[in-house]
Ligand SMILES: Cc1ncc(C[n+]2csc(CCOP(=O)(O)OP(=O)(O)O)c2C)c(N)n1
């Protein structure tokens with residue numbers, strides 16, 4: 001142990017040095033051209049250097065997964081560098097192009113990041129939901145040959161201000177959370193300043209209330225020993241009652257400041273004065289800052305002492321900027337050591353100029369001993385920690401239950417109900433989740449078939465008591481629906497965790513989350529992060545738009561179609577008919593399983609390209625980056641509006657059009673003056689408008705747009721491909737509009753922001769008028785609201801008349 005401790009002390013020093021140097025190099029030595037500050041957080045790094053040294057070089061096992069406090073990214077990269085998983089080149093390029101990322105990133109970093117962090121609070125909750133996901137996987141009998149992982153978050157104390165963390169704690173309690181450690185870097189500083197007194201007590205009671213074990217690590221071994229000296233008990237009381245601000249200021253002031261202050265406060269107390277007098281200024285400063293979060297023996301003891309799987313919150317007292325010149329200063333968050341300060345630090349670390357990146361430079365133990373130790377670190381012993389899971393076969397077709405008049409939401413429920421009958425692998429890998437809107441998003445039939453997930457079986461008392469109810473609410477470890485409380489953040493973070501199960505647990509899940517469309521905004525940052533780390537899931541959002549008419553403005557989504565277009569890693573669809581939905585869902589189950597290297601620029605192009613190879617089929621050969629569709633998550637914006645379904649046969653071409661984003665429902669003729677392009681629930685209005693116009697105009701076209709997102713992404717990608725020399729590249733929408741006469745006008749319409757389809761006119765230079773909803777909705781009937789917001793058949797006809805040549809329409813009702 002003593003030997004290991006010496007090695008860890010050397011490594012702790014090296015990790016702090018490398019992280020500090022990485023940031024210094026990026027800011028002071030690498031040449032910059034754009035006049036921007038590069039940045040980095042030397043103080044936040046120093047705060048976690050000891051804790052991360054203890055964890056990565058001693059405590060962690062290969063199965064464990066860690067969400068690293070975002071601003072400690074350089075410490076993580078330094079550790080991976082020592083373990084041979086990070087290159088000097090990437091450290092030198094920290095915060096630069098293709099360099100180590102400012103905040104740990106699963107997709108952009110090359111050194112085995114477990115969870116992307118950066119938006120504070122999200123990584124923390126992700127560990128909780130990853131632990132629940134692990135339990136889910138194991139309860140279903142998968143991955144039992146692997147040891148259980150601990151899901152660990154390194155948490156900044158100010159990070160605990162984020163509400164999503166508390167939402168997650170509550171959910172964790174409901175689901176019997178296990179194997180989850182949150183290690184709080186309690187440096188009592190946020191970005192702006194020193195935090196409130198006594199926060200640790202609030203944290204302590206809160207975590208205990210929710211069933212967590214709480215371990216408070218306050219004093220290091222030096223202080224604990226000093227407390228046993230004469231006067232030590234008084235010194236302890238003094239530190240315990242020292243306000244955070246004073247303590248921080250004294251840390252910054254150093255040994256002389258400590259002595260002055262202690263001499264004043266203990267003027268008449270010989271024991272304490274003696275305790276301080278026998279120490280030099282440096283020794284006194286070391287003693288007074290010897291908090292447990294910087295004391296390897298205390299940390300190792302505490303981490304190794306955990307002998308149960310209950311969740312644990314470690315509150316580790318630390319000092320922001322520990323060992324660095326701005327330690328404890330309230331303004332140190334973005335503080336950087338000056339070149340002069342760095343020079344002093346370099347000398348103190350025993351690093352010779354020109355040897356700054358040398359792994360063992362300035363350390364006390366022989367290189368061979370250190371290297372042997374690194375080679376045997378348990379965490380790195382198993383090599384590649386990201387797992388691969390085989391693809392789950394998706395049926396060639398999903399059921400498309402036909403009802404003459406129905407909504408996409410109803411259709412979704414019916415399709416899942418049909419899938420729920422299946423006894424094979426495909427249906428067993430589906431896991432659904434919903435934040436208290438399971439029934440109202442129409443998952444009820446699926447849940448009736450597959451049950452709710454819980455560690456322990458819980459019967460539906462209503463059913464047992466024979467009280468009639470449409471829904472069976474029975475929990476068991478085999479259940480396939482995870483019911484959440486009303487917190488959309490939790491839904492997205494859970495989807496993020498479920499959607500990474502193939503990589504983390506080596507077991508693929510096919511997660512589907514349902515919620516109300518407007519409340520996507522409530523969890524948007526978590527959705528963004530789920531996509532950022534390439535988690536794979538299907539999001540089904542319903543009801544949507546003003547089409548949920550009597551529900552009113554509070555529940556009516558406007559911006560979501562634009563979110564669907566703009567969100568990277570998420571292919572957005574808004575089908576109008578249930579047969580379209582069936583095709584899209586089938587495609588989505590395959591798309592969400594596709595591998596992809598999201599860190600590569602070209603594959604990002606291919607991802608946004610997101611269209612079939614056949615688009616380029618006439619013109620071989622294609623560059624591989626065009627073919628490289630990477631897969632991703634899928635968002636389905638559905639509706640509760642029952643509309644008349646189309647009786648038709650699903651041909652391969654139609655199927656392809658639906659998936660690529662659009663198809664002609666009525667082909668415009670060579671003399672067409674108007675094309676109506678619609679998306680989603682307003683299909684009947686578009687069809688009616690075309691019917692009205694067809695009486696007076698020839699060849700009116702009707703374009704069904706199932707995915708403005710994929711259509712637009714394909715168009716952008718094709719343009720880029722042409723700019724790169726692939727002159728024959730054509731996107732799906734370019735082909736669809738190729739024969740539409742130049743003089744023809746396009747009216748676009750959807751129950752969402754009109755900009756979603758507004759770009760269509762730019763594809764081939766057609767005059768376009770885009771209808772949609774721009775203002776808050778209100779209660780009313782569909783007819784009233786569609787008229788008010790200008791998305792009814794009359795509005796479509798009026799818009800066509802304004803932009804298209806030809807005779808006015810006789811049937812047009814006078815507009816208000
Ligand atoms: C959601 C979000 N809001 C704001 C920020 C900006 N920010 C970065 S760090 C930070 C304070 C972090 O303090 P703490 O968690 O205590 O970390 P420390 O640097 O003290 O270790 C803030 C507000 C962010 N990264 N994410």
Ligand SMILES: [Mg+2]
Nearest residue numbers: 157158189190
């Ligand atoms: Mg802090």
